[in-house]
Amino acid sequence: MADAGASGQMVALAREAKGWTQQDLAKKSGMAQGSVSKIERGHMSLDEEGLERVASALEVPQTLLCMGEAPLALEATCLHHRRRASRMAVVTAKKIEGLTQLVGMSAQRLMEEPESGLVLPLHRQPLGPDVAPQDIAAKLRADWGMSPGPVSNMTELLERAGVTVIVRQLGSDAQDAVSGWPPGGNPIVLVNMGLPPDRFRFTLAHELGHLLMHELPDDEQESQANAFAAEFLLPADLIQIELDGLTVRQFGRLAELKARWKVSIAALIQRAAQLECISPTQFKSFRIRLNQYGWNRREPGDLVPEAPMRLRTAIDRHLQAGRTEEELAEIALMLPEQFRRHYLEPTASPLPAATSTNEEP
Ligand SMILES: [Zn+2]
Known part of the structure; x- marks a missing residue:
């Protein structure tokens, strides 16, 4: 690997992908937080031992950190x-x-x-x-x-x-x-x-x-x-006909449409409202029913x-x-x-x- 130094950009990327702050990385690799910040900005380079510690703390191979940049x-x-x-x-x-x-x-x-x-x-x-x-x-x-x-x-x-x-x-x-x-x-x-x-x-x-x-x-x-x-x-040109005239009692019809179109009942209701197949009031009633049934969390018909x-x-x-x-x-x-x-x-x-x-x- 040409000029085998770690790239600050890659160290930062690997750290962020872990959900860590610079302080977290400092702690886990035994470095000062100021050093982590300098390394990531390219103001300080890692020696061989530092590279080993940082890579092992981040659980990534050293080659990743030495990629230069993320092309x-x-x-x-x-x-x-x-x-x-x-x-x-x-x-x-x-x-x-x-x-x-x-x-x-x-x-x-x-x-x-x-x-x-x-x-x-x-x-x-x-x-x-x-x-x-x-x-x-x-x-x-x-x-x-x-x-x-x-x-x-x-x-x-x-x-x-x-x-x-x-x-x-x-x-x-x-x-x-x-x-x-x-x-x-x-x-x-x-x-x-x-x-x-x-x-x-x-x-x-x-x-x-x-x-x-x-x-x-x-x-x-x-x-x-x-x-x-x-x-x-x-x-729209296909589903509108199927959703027209839908009433709040027709959850059976929605379940059938769900199985055929492979979208959630919630998405069908949303679509019906968008295409004005149901009124805003009906839309509200549908949403209330979904909540009552607990379907806003989990719908039937996997x-x-x-x-x-x-x-x-x-x-x-x-x-x-x-x-x-x-x-x-x-x-x-x-x-x-x-x-x-x-x-x-x-x-x-x-x-x-x-x-x-x-x-x-
Ligand atoms: Zn998005």
Whole structure:
């Protein structure tokens, strides 16, 4: 490795991905906090022993810290957050960003070999005065030659368009996913573990909207990504007929629509209100019913979970080519035990949880 020094940028990234402050790293590596700060700003370099201590405290290989810079990492401005809570601690947001960058680097390096079967084109589609999110969603469905019904597998679609989809514990349930598109690299969507399948699919559609429409953060982007997702999963010209005249007594009909369209009942009700198939008063009554039934926490009618396959396939290809787990960990810039835990063990299953463990008797 040329000029084997640690890069301050990589030390900061690995620290943030752990959800640590500079003080945490100082404590765990036995350094002064001032030194951590100087190292991260590039004002001080680590000697061999310091590098060993910092890498071991952060549980990363020394090679990661000596990467110079994160050439394939995402720009912070490309990270779009789907925050359910409006407030998130800075350290948590940094952790999710850092994690996304590290996972993105690992995935990019593991998938470096050319892949076959990526057939769906994906290009940015800027919004404009005459271009609404739903226009972009409708155009994408047409460009991808999708049949006019429900989306059968959202994850497979994204993967066929070259998007890396990874399910990981984000360490906060205030955020369902994060996505980004590094210059010259593959778009990545990191989804929080444990989302029910309907929310998982909606989240992917929402993130797809961000990837297409948003390069820089702005205030409207959450509602725009939701409008994109709603049209992509429930195209107005098809769903309107099905939702027209819906009454609050018809939860059976909603359950049937949920099974067919693979979206939550809550999303269907939302869509019905958006398309003015129900009045604002009816919408309110629906929401009250959902609360009464406890369905705002967990809906009946679990869907089959979708599993990302692309990274898994790339890893299998490496293993079949005779590469060892240690070699793969090195490619992924991870310690072997971390690599095993996140990518090889059965508990590392990319499946989102089929059901959430809820209190229902
Ligand atoms: Zn979002």
